[in-house]
Amino acid sequence: MATNRSDAHRNASAPLIEVQGLNKVFHTAAGEARVLKNINLSISAGEFVSIIGRSGSGKSTLINMLTGIDHPTSGEVRIGGVLLHGMDESQLSKWRGRTLGIVFQFFQLLPMLTLLENVLLPMDFCDFLPPEKREERALQLLDMVGLKDLAHRLPGAVSGGQQQCAAVARALANDAPVIMADEPTGNLDSASAEQVMSLFEDLVRQGK
Missing domain, CATH: 3.40.50.300 (P-loop containing nucleotide triphosphate hydrolases)
Structure with a gap:
């Protein structure tokens, strides 16, 4: 390693x-x-x-x-x-929600929620931003990853690369100082993998 x-x-x-x-x-x-x-x-x-x-x-x-x-x-x-x-598990859960954005290999989007609702979840869980501001931020993040026009689609209605980009948007929802990704391109085709890695490189250039 x-x-x-x-x-x-x-x-x-x-x-x-x-x-x-x-x-x-x-x-x-x-x-x-x-x-x-x-x-x-x-x-x-x-x-x-x-x-x-x-x-x-x-x-x-x-x-x-x-x-x-x-x-x-x-x-x-x-x-x-x-x-x-x-920390105990309760403290860890709250700390993780505010400090880490995590991107998993298999997306881990909730299939019954739209892409927009998936991005809103971390903000709701951690009470990040006033409630009336959260949807605006979620849409801004989806726009950043090229998915604003697909915000109201379910994960199963978009490609694997688009699901992973939505997962990146979700990881950024609470403006966490640390983004961690576990084999984020391991389940993607080469074109989708390149799209996701380009997104990570853009985030680094923005200071993430």
């Missing part, structure tokens, strides 16, 4: 993400599986960092540690100075 960085907007101040001595061991019927071993990582605001490695090398496990979805066996993860695994 390795990292690839774009330093175009690197901030010289204190790191936004700090990982120290991170270890993760899974206990299975076959014995212990050490997936992460003494990981140390420092990422500043504005950096675009890719984690690369073969299947099973621990990329998704590391993402789960950085988002607080799973707990390390030992070590620390701090984001914005906050120790993630010092």
Whole structure:
């Protein structure tokens, strides 16, 4: 597993993400599986960092540690100075909603809600912005990813690439300082993958 960085907007101040001595061991019927071993990582605001490695090398496990979805066996993860695994699940959920925008490989859009309603969900959950301002922001985000005209369609009525772009818009809904994506192009064709990666590059240029 390795990292690839774009330093175009690197901030010289204190790191936004700090990982120290991170270890993760899974206990299975076959014995212990050490997936992460003494990981140390420092990422500043504005950096675009890719984690690369073969299947099973621990990329998704590391993402789960950085988002607080799973707990390390030992070590620390701090984001914005906050120790993630010092919080209970309720605190983590609220913190995650305000601090992280997460993009999943399989979109994770709610199929019974329109694209607009999916983007509104994080704002409603975290009480972000006055209620009367939320739809305007959601439409602005969908416009940014080229989906404003499809705002009232259900996810199943648009392409995979468009669903992933909607998922990016949802990740930006609460203006989170950190955007994390777990293999965001792994389930897309080459044209859709290029569209999504171009969107991430645009976000980095905007200082995200």
